[in-house]
Amino acid sequence: MTEPQVEIKLFSASTPLNDAVLRTLAHLPTRSLGLLVADEFWCRLSDADFMRIAVLLAEKSYIEGGCPIGAVIIDNASRRIVGKGHNTLVQESHPYNHGETAAIRDAGRLDFSQTTLFTSLSPCNICTALLINRGFNRVVVGDVSSAGGNEQTLSNHGVTVKVLEDSKGVALYQQFRREQPELEREDWLGLRQNKD
Amino acid sequence: MTEPQVEIKLFSASTPLNDAVLRTLAHLPTRSLGLLVADEFWCRLSDADFMRIAVLLAEKSYIEGGCPIGAVIIDNASRRIVGKGHNTLVQESHPYNHGETAAIRDAGRLDFSQTTLFTSLSPCNICTALLINRGFNRVVVGDVSSAGGNEQTLSNHGVTVKVLEDSKGVALYQQFRREQPELEREDWLGLRQNKD
Numbered sequence: 133m134t135e136p137q138v139e140i141k142l143f144s145a146s147t148p149l150n151d152a153v154l155r156t157l158a159h160l161p162t163r164s165l166g167l168l169v170a171d172e173f174w175c176r177l178s179d180a181d182f183m184r185i186a187v188l189l190a191e192k193s194y195i196e197g198g199c200p201i202g203a204v205i206i207d208n209a210s211r212r213i214v215g216k217g218h219n220t221l222v223q224e225s226h227p228y229n230h231g232e233t234a235a236i237r238d239a240g241r242l243d244f245s246q247t248t249l250f251t252s253l254s255p256c257n258i259c260t261a262l263l264i265n266r267g268f269n270r271v272v273v274g275d276v277s278s279a280g281g282n283e284q285t286l287s288n289h290g291v292t293v294k295v296l297e298d299s300k301g302v303a304l305y306q307q308f309r310r311e312q313p314e315l316e317r318e319d320w321l322g323l324r325q326n327k328d
Numbered sequence: 329m330t331e332p333q334v335e336i337k338l339f340s341a342s343t344p345l346n347d348a349v350l351r352t353l354a355h356l357p358t359r360s361l362g363l364l365v366a367d368e369f370w371c372r373l374s375d376a377d378f379m380r381i382a383v384l385l386a387e388k389s390y391i392e393g394g395c396p397i398g399a400v401i402i403d404n405a406s407r408r409i410v411g412k413g414h415n416t417l418v419q420e421s422h423p424y425n426h427g428e429t430a431a432i433r434d435a436g437r438l439d440f441s442q443t444t445l446f447t448s449l450s451p452c453n454i455c456t457a458l459l460i461n462r463g464f465n466r467v468v469v470g471d472v473s474s475a476g477g478n479e480q481t482l483s484n485h486g487v488t489v490k491v492l493e494d495s496k497g498v499a500l501y502q503q504f505r506r507e508q509p510e511l512e513r514e515d516w517l518g519l520r521q522n523k524d
Contacts (some may be wrong), residue, residue, distance in 0.1 A: 221437070225436040225437050226433060226436070227432055227433070227435070227436060227437055227438070227440075227462060228429070228432060228433075228458055228461075228462070229433075233424070236423055236424060237422060237423070237424075237425075239423070240421040240422070240423060241417070241421050241423055241514070241519060242423070242519065243518070243519040243520055244423075244518055244519070244520060245518075245520035256461065257457045257460070257461055258454065258457045258458045258461050260457070261453045261454045261456070261457040262424055262454045264453070265424075265452065265453055265454050265517065265518065266423060266424070266517075266518040266520070267517070267518050267520030318437070321461065321462075321463070322439070322440055322441075322461065322462040322463050323437060323438065323439040323440075324439055324440060324441035324462070324463030
């Protein structure tokens with residue numbers, strides 16, 4: 133199937149990089165981005181910009197009543213977004229769909245050794261095993277103040293790790309933790325009664 | 329919502345336990361089982377019967393062109409199936425939906441410390457982390473001849489592990505491995521080029 137010619141794209145070389153623009157990208161389906169975003173746009177986005185998109189996905193989840201954790205995967209060469217998502221424990225009654233698992237599910241069958249994953253929160257044990265097992269090249273972590281510890285494990289397995297905290301993302305997660313401690317616990321440990 | 333009264337159920341105290349019956353259970357949506365299966369039926373199923381259902385889910389996936397790995401989760405007290413599924417790498421282009429992740433996604437937000445998971449194949453590192461993290465009480469493994477090693481890890485983390493090989497399940501997985509070695513490799517390690 134040939135892609136239709138689109139003359140003017142909303143996301144171009146001259147589009148300003150602000151939260152309104154990045155939030156729209158966060159909400160658009162990944163499959164739509166190829167048609168709507170010019171190649172030149174992607175090259176302008178810094179790691180901090182992609183982390184903002186991950187945090188704006190966390191914001192989307194928070195507004196839906198869910199856990200505010202988001203993630204974005206980009207192709208290292210073109211900087212295009214190839215997968216993204218957020219936690220859906222509440223929204224899909226999904227017991228382990230964290231930011232990372234959601235983004236990887238969205239990306240589908242890719243060679244992740246050519247990609248970088250941005251996560252708004254330090255990865256849990258499950259997502260750490262998944263990132264190692266799928267051979268991710270690089271992981272950027274947006275909040276090690278609220279949780280952490282698996283950065284070293286990733287690094288030990290050959291994944292390049294960069295900590296790049298997003299202060300609004302850290303504040304949002306801390307707010308969620310204060311408001312919904314039981315939901316946060318379920319997200320990390322499940323509903324089990326007898327273990328920790 | 330009150331459950332409608334159903335006088336006669338196909339799966340009852342006198343239903344024979346053969347592959348035709350167990351295969352039908354494997355294919356039915358989990359949410360439908362409460363209406364179609366009598367409580368007395370579940371108590372008659374042995375661990376080997378539940379493993380057969382996991383293998384018949386693997387068979388379903390194989391027939392669909394996918395990786396033949398299935399899993400079933402039961403409530404320990406009632407022996408009812410509360411979740412089940414099979415690998416969907418091919419069917420959903422899903423990079424980590426293994427038997428175990430599929431069954432846990434199907435089960436939703438449960439206290440897994442009261443459940444047993446039956447998997448037709450020894451769990452990978454991702455699924456092992458998930459089983460430990462969600463606090464599973466017991467895991468029954470149907471094939472340690474084709475893969476293995478994480479049984480000890482599960483056991484070290486307080487999960488009761490039982491190996492109960494299903495010879496037809498082992499034969500099906502070996503057939504798949506011979507027929508589709510590249511697909512098997514992708515399922516275990518992803519599509520990455522440069523690492524192992």
